[in-house]
Amino acid sequence: MIRLSKIEKSFSHGVTKTYVLRRIDLDIQEGEFVSIMGPSGAGKSTLLHILGMHDQSWGGEYHFDDVAVHTLNPKKRADLRNRNIGFVFQSYHLLDDQTVFENLELPLSYRDVSKKDRQSIVCDTLDRFQIVGKKDLFPSQLSGGQQQLVGIARAVVANPRIILADEPTGNLHSSQGKEIMEMFKRLNNEGSTIVQVTHSEANAAYGNRIVRLEDGWVVKD
């Protein structure tokens, strides 16, 4: 599904160059649950954002379903991302002034889904995540765990093939984190490919593959 080849990412400071990622080669198959681990500053989140096509400036080759992402212009990359990728953030990043229902509706509205279809999809998703009762609440009225649940629901609402999660339980206490990881596991079992960045071995254990990064290099896969 995903093939990274010689991916490099660096920042220039005058004449010197600081590498964040060095010659990353990585294949991810459909249905995998991959955990990217490593110390702070190892390049985990950067790699995730390259996978998520948020980051546009890197070197190397990135193939998604045999589509050469590195040759696509930003607009085509955005189209490809919108069709295939969902994102879950550590800080949930729900929009404060929108209800749960509206937050879930948002990715669909950016994919030109008609209003009628949006309503039906969002209702299904609310049902699937068992948060129908919360649909009219604002994020500030939810606990952290509930907010992240909505964040995951929002990531899957457009039916992506792969979900990228950046430390999804980083802001949650352990019992809430467990619930969230079980949700990811369930999604994976239902066929979604999951790539998560995590510091937690316990969370990584929910997956079936661990990629370790150190100083921008893949040190273990």
Added chain:
Amino acid sequence: MDSLLRDLKFSARSLLKRPALTLIAIVTLAIGIGANSAIFSTINALLLKPLPFPDPEHIVAIWEKVPSRGVVRNEVALANYLDWKTQNGTLDQVGLIRWWSTNLTGADSPERVQGFLVTANFLEIAGVKPMLGRGFSPEQNQPGQDAVALLTYNLWQRRFGADPNIVEKTILTNGITRTVIGVMPPEFNYPKGAEIYAPIAMTPELARSRDSHSYWGIGRLKPGVSLPAAQADLDQIAGRLEQQFPDTNTGRGVVIYPVLEDTVRMYSTALWVMMAAVGFVLLIGCANVANLMLARATGRQREIALRAALGASRFRIIRQLLTESVLLGMAGGVLGVLIAYWGVDAIRTGNPGEAARYAPGWSHLGINFPVLAFTLLISVLSGLLFGLAPAWQLSKPDLSSSLKEGGRQATSSSRRLRGLLVVSEVALSLMLLVSAGLMLRSFLRLVGTDPGFNADSLLTMNLILPGAKYKEEPQRGAFYSELVSRVSAMPGVESAAAVNYLPLGGSNSSDAFLVEGIPEPPHGQDFIGRYRVCTPDYFRTMGIPVLKGRGFTDQDRAGAPPVIIVNETLARKYWRNQDAVGKRMRFTGPIDRSPWIQVVGVVKDVKHELNLPVTEEYYLPHAQDSWGAMVVVAKTRVEPVTLAAAIRQEVAAIDKDQPVFDVRTMREVRAISLALYSFSSVMLTIFGGVALLLAAIGIYGVMFYAVTQRTQEIGIRMALGARAMDVVKLVVKNGMSLALIGVAVGLAGAYALTRLLASLLVDVTPTDAVTFSIVTALLLLIALVACYLPARRATKVDPLVALRYE
């Protein structure tokens, strides 16, 4: 006191710490305050205390009125005045004034000076005494005893070198020797433009006349008498006169106005509209500065929270913040005074419609104490106005979050307030722009109006032949006949003529007439037409087409069968579907004195006021009705003004004592006639433009700030799939929804407000749909651009950077 000084010191330091923001705020305020001070200076000089009377509130202007013809100010007949004077019980004094243009001759070159003939009690009514000598005595209103004159201070200085012994010396006016009996104090020149006064000589014939309307009435109310009481008193007298003299007084009443209101009636509405317009500009400016302050307040939450945590009361915090904004307002006021100086100078130089000559109080136009006091007042008020909302917002900080988060996030109430400010700015701008648009459309309509003649290459100049020297009609006829033929023969002149009243010249005369074959109208419903007298080549010179029959020729001389030419409107009204040529009409009165006159031609309608419909008009040949006051018109093949000196020489060659005045091209005459409209529309357009610019800056500023505040949100949206167009839509929708609310409020406001402009509009209704639509579209377009620019910036948000706040 000490703490106030500390507040001031801290405020100054705080403003200087952010020089760019401070400078933007000061300049914005200065534009608004400067415009207000400049227009207030005009209002103060021309409307508030323009008259040289110690107590103008007791003085009234008195006019006749003819309600059936819609005439609310008609000149007064002398016999009617005498009756009002003797029969009223509410006025201490009633007097008359008559326009009098006189040629001052003698040792110096002849000079035409503006004079007024007055009743002896004129100075008593005005409440003013001469500076030198004495005023008129009642017997000087008797014929034969009227050869006296009072000089204004200016004329005394200019023409007589401030001769301290001028009293009892003689001067020559219109060929009559008059004794100077006094000099008026400086500043006294009522009616505006007066240079000399002489008594009205009330001949027995004049004293009986009720059909010659040439005077303006003026009166002084008895102490404690109100205007309505005096009006009721005069109404009763007018009612009695109607019954006693039905021939002349049927349908005629009398009307009084406060003298100030009456004097400034032509331009007071326009000036108050200007004042409202600059008031709007200042309010928009204040809204912009308030927005700046609110944006700045977000960054100051931590500072204020710290002050509150250290024990500052809410009052102290508000006082500190208001001190800052008032200081800012006063800095804007100082710069505003400079702008006002420039503005007043521009108004003075522009001298719209020869206001310097006709508008009382013009000489007081300037930045004086009342204007400075006004500026100080609006500076402080502006400071309070734009400072209050941000101060209120800031003075109730959430201590824990402000101190913890470093005070960077805007609260939802400050967002609402900013939105409200933008809505207000858009609404005020729309109201102002609609007003400007209506005035501009009126002005363009007027400019585009066909006056019925060709104003190109026409030079005009005025002459008044003195009655004493040119007593007989043939003398006057011969003078103008010779002058016109001399001017016509000059190189560079295509043709020349003379007319008593120039189209668009502002002066007029009308008389009642009868039409052969149509029954005489009942009293009070006379056939009235505008009375024009001209020399033979007038129509050719002015480019007025003769539609039927012929123009005047040299054969239409004194003693020849009397002839008349009428305009299309008159011909159509009285001889509909008939040929007017060959028909007869005559002036009212006994047939031996007003014989039938044959219509020999019909000419195209000519506008005498561009803003009014054409009325019935007739022309008589000058040779058969030889007026002394005429305007010479020359159609030139060269630049008209280059011939002015040569024509003056031709006048001097005929009569060396004959002055020429008001030498103007016809284009200048036309421009002066449009001055009120051009001045109002230009000023309103400038203020509308400034308002639009300020509103655009306001919208831009708010949206720019909103984008800055929403960077992370926009990043999240982009991470969730939002495309550039989605982000643009998000920002633009947000800004445009505010603009649309503003437009809705503004349209409602404009709909209500523009009715006040009705008296200034020509051929355009106060609710003109075209103007409303164009202005709305323009404002929305500008708002769209002002939203689009920050929106474009929002599309450049890098989701990675936005999300890195994690």
